[in-house]
Amino acid sequence: xxxxxxxxxxxxxxxxxxxxxxxxxxxxxxxxxxxxxxxxxxxxxxxxxxxxxxxxxxxxxxxxxxxxxxxxxxxxxxxxxxxxxxxxxxxxxxxxxxxxxxxxxxxxxxxxxxxxxxxxxxxxxxxxxxxxxxxxxxxxxxxxxxxxxxxxxxxxxxxxxxxxxxxxxxxxxxxxxxxxxxxxxxxxxxxxxxxxxxxxxxxxxxxxxxxxxxxxxxxxxxxxxxxxxxxxxxxxxxxxxxxxxxxxxxxxxxxxxxxxxxxxxxxxxxxxxxxxxxxx
Amino acid sequence: xxxxxxxxxxxxxxxxxxxxxxxxxxxxxxxxxxxxxxxxxxxxxxxxxxxxxxxxxxxxxxxxxxxxxxxxxxxxxxxxxxxxxxxxxxxxxxxxxxxxxxxxxxxxxxxxxxxxxxxxxxxxxxxxxxxxxxxxxxxxxxxxxxxxxxxxxxxxxxxxxxxxxxxxxxxxxxxxxxxxxxxxxxxxxxxxxxxxxxxxxxxxxxxxxxxxxxxxxxxxxxxxxxxxxxxxxxxxxxxxxxxxxxxxxxxxxxxxxxxxxxxxxxxxx
Numbered sequence: 001x002x003x004x005x006x007x008x009x010x011x012x013x014x015x016x017x018x019x020x021x022x023x024x025x026x027x028x029x030x031x032x033x034x035x036x037x038x039x040x041x042x043x044x045x046x047x048x049x050x051x052x053x054x055x056x057x058x059x060x061x062x063x064x065x066x067x068x069x070x071x072x073x074x075x076x077x078x079x080x081x082x083x084x085x086x087x088x089x090x091x092x093x094x095x096x097x098x099x100x101x102x103x104x105x106x107x108x109x110x111x112x113x114x115x116x117x118x119x120x121x122x123x124x125x126x127x128x129x130x131x132x133x134x135x136x137x138x139x140x141x142x143x144x145x146x147x148x149x150x151x152x153x154x155x156x157x158x159x160x161x162x163x164x165x166x167x168x169x170x171x172x173x174x175x176x177x178x179x180x181x182x183x184x185x186x187x188x189x190x191x192x193x194x195x196x197x198x199x200x201x202x203x204x205x206x207x208x209x210x211x212x213x214x215x216x217x218x219x220x221x222x223x224x225x226x227x228x229x230x231x232x233x234x235x236x237x238x239x240x241x242x243x244x245x246x247x248x249x250x251x252x253x254x255x256x257x258x259x260x261x262x263x264x265x266x267x268x269x270x271x272x273x274x275x276x277x278x279x280x
Numbered sequence: 281x282x283x284x285x286x287x288x289x290x291x292x293x294x295x296x297x298x299x300x301x302x303x304x305x306x307x308x309x310x311x312x313x314x315x316x317x318x319x320x321x322x323x324x325x326x327x328x329x330x331x332x333x334x335x336x337x338x339x340x341x342x343x344x345x346x347x348x349x350x351x352x353x354x355x356x357x358x359x360x361x362x363x364x365x366x367x368x369x370x371x372x373x374x375x376x377x378x379x380x381x382x383x384x385x386x387x388x389x390x391x392x393x394x395x396x397x398x399x400x401x402x403x404x405x406x407x408x409x410x411x412x413x414x415x416x417x418x419x420x421x422x423x424x425x426x427x428x429x430x431x432x433x434x435x436x437x438x439x440x441x442x443x444x445x446x447x448x449x450x451x452x453x454x455x456x457x458x459x460x461x462x463x464x465x466x467x468x469x470x471x472x473x474x475x476x477x478x479x480x481x482x483x484x485x486x487x488x489x490x491x492x493x494x495x496x497x498x499x500x501x502x503x504x505x506x507x508x509x510x511x512x513x514x515x516x517x518x519x520x521x522x523x524x525x526x527x528x529x530x531x532x533x534x535x536x537x538x539x540x541x542x543x544x545x546x547x548x549x
Contacts, residue, residue, distance in 0.1 A: 008384075008387055009384055009385075009386075009387030009388035009389075009390070009391050010359045010360075010363060010384050010385070010387075010388045014358075014359035014362045014363060015355055015356075015359045015388070017355070022362075022365055022366075022369075025362055025366075026366065026369070029366075030366065030370075033366075033369065033370065082536070083535065083536050083539055086529075086535045086538075087528035087529045087538075090527070090528065104534075104535050104536060107535045108369070108533065108534070108535055109369070111535065112365050112368070112369050115365070116361065116362075116365050119336070119337050119338070119361045119365075120358055120361055122331070122333065122336075239539070241528075247528060248528040249528050250528065250539055
C-alpha cells in the first residue's frame with residue numbers, strides 16, 4: 001500500500017478535520033506504519049540488538065543527556081557506534097534503552113509527532129504535553145514489551161514556563177514519572193546512578209555536568225558488559241546533548257574527547273575514581 | 281420529484297458559473313505576494329490577524345500561502361502537512377517535494393471543482409526553496425486545479441493582476457530581503473481604483489521566508505522589530521539576522537544519521 005495515492009488527489013482522510021496528532025492520523029490511515037501495531041506470533045521470542053545505558057543530569061540553566069554507543073545481541077556486540085540520544089525538537093531530547101530497532105522507529109515517530117503538532121497548531125507543545133505523548137506511545141508498545149521487545153526511554157527538555165531543565169522517566173506500561181537532579185536507564189543504569197549520586201552537585205555548570213555524565217557512563221561500562229566505554233582506539237565517544245533556553249545541541253566529539261582523557265588520567269592507579277582532598 | 285436539475289444547463293455554462301462563483305469569492309479577500317530574493321523566497325500577506333494565518337510551513341524547504349476562504353485553505357494546508365509528514369516518514373525527508381504536493385493539490389481542487397456542489401474559493405501557492413535561486417520552485421494553483429510553474433514572483437487575491445503587472449516590472453533576481461519586502465508591500469498598498477496608496481505597516485502584514493541559509497527547517501516568520509527595520513527606508517538592515525542556534529539535527533528521517541557534524545567513524549572494523 002502506497003502512503004499517498006500517486007496520480008490521485010489527497011485522500012479524503014487528509015482533508016478531514018481531525019486531531020493535531022500525527023500518530024493518531026497514521027494509526028487511522030496507515031496503521032501498518034505504527035511500530036507497535038506489528039505483533040509477534042504468540043509465544044515467539046526473537047533476538048534483536050539492545051541498546052544499553054543512558055544518563056541524564058540537570059545543571060544550572062538546563063539539562064544534559066548522554067549515552068554510550070554500544071548495542072548488544074546476547075554476548076555479541078551488534079553495533080559499536082550506535083546513536084541512542086536524539087534531539088526530538090528544538091527544546092527536548094530523548095534517550096533510549098531496550099530493543100534498538102523498535103526504539104529508533106519510535107523516536108522517529110515521536111519527532112514527527114512533535115513537529116506535526118507545531119506546524120498544525122502554530123505553537124510548540126508544552127514540555128509536559130511532549131512527555132505525555134511519549135508515554136502514550138510506550139503504552140501502545142506493551143504487547144511487544146511482553147514478548148521481550150521493550151523500549152524504555154528517558155525524556156528531558158527545557159521548560160520555558162518554569163525556566164529549568166526537567167527529566168521524565170517511563171516504565172514499559174507507559175507510566176511517566178518526573179525525576180529530579182539526575183536519572184539513568186538501561187542495563188548499566190544501576191552503576192551509573194550510583195556514580196551520579198556521588199558526583200552530582202546542585203547548580204553545576206554545563207561543563208561540570210558533561211564530566212559527571214561521561215564519568216557515570218564510564219562506571220556503567222566498568223561493571224556492565226553491555227555498556228560500551230569510550231573507545232579510544234576508534235575514537236568513538238559517548239553522545240552528549242545539552243538542552244538550555246537557547247535550544248538543544250550536541251556537544252562535538254572534539255569537546256568530549258578531552259573530558260574522556262581527563263577521566264582516564266584521573267583513573268590511572270585509581271580505578272574506582274576515588275576523590276581525595278581537594279576534589280572531594 | 282425535483283431531484284437533479286430541473287432544466288438543462290450546458291457543461292460550458294456550468295463550469296463558467298462555478299468559475300465565476302470561485303473568482304468572486306477570491307477577489308473579495310486581501311492579496312498575498314510570493315517573491316524570490318537572494319537568500320530564499322519571501323511570502324507577504326496583508327493580514328491584520330496574528331493567529332489566522334494565510335502563510336504556513338509545510339516541510340523543511342516547502343511553504344504554503346493562500347487567499348480566499350479561510351476554512352477551505354486551512355483544510356488544504358493541514359492536508360498538505362499530513363501529506364508531507366507521512367511521505368517523509370515513509371521514505372526520507374528529501375523525498376518530499378513541492379512538485380508532488382502541487383500535483384496532489386491540483387487533483388483535489390480539480391475534483392472538487394467538477395464534482396462537488398461548489399468549488400473551493402481559494403488560490404494557493406506551494407513554494408520550495410532550492411540550494412540557489414535557480415533551483416527555487418513556485419507553483420500557483422487556482423480553484424479549478426490549474427497549476428502554473430511561476431518564476432520569481434506571484435500575486436494572488438483581490439487585485440492580483442494589477443499587483444503582479446506592477447511588481448513584475450520592478451522585480452529582478454538577487455534582490456535583498458529588505459528590497460523584496462518593500463517591493464511586495466508597495467504592490468499590496470497600491471489602490472487599483474486609482475486612489476492614494478494605503479499605508480501598510482508591520483502590524484497589518486503577515487510575513488515569512490524560506491531561508492536557504494538555514495539548515496533543515498528553512499521556514500521562518502518575520503514580525504515585530506525585525507520586520508519594521510526591514511521595511512524601513514532609513515534602517516540599513518537588509519536581511520534577517522542569522523540564527524546562532526540552528527536546528528539541532530540534520531534533515532534525515534533516520535534518527536541514526538541526523539546528528540550534526542557527525543563524520544563517519546574512521547575505523548569501523
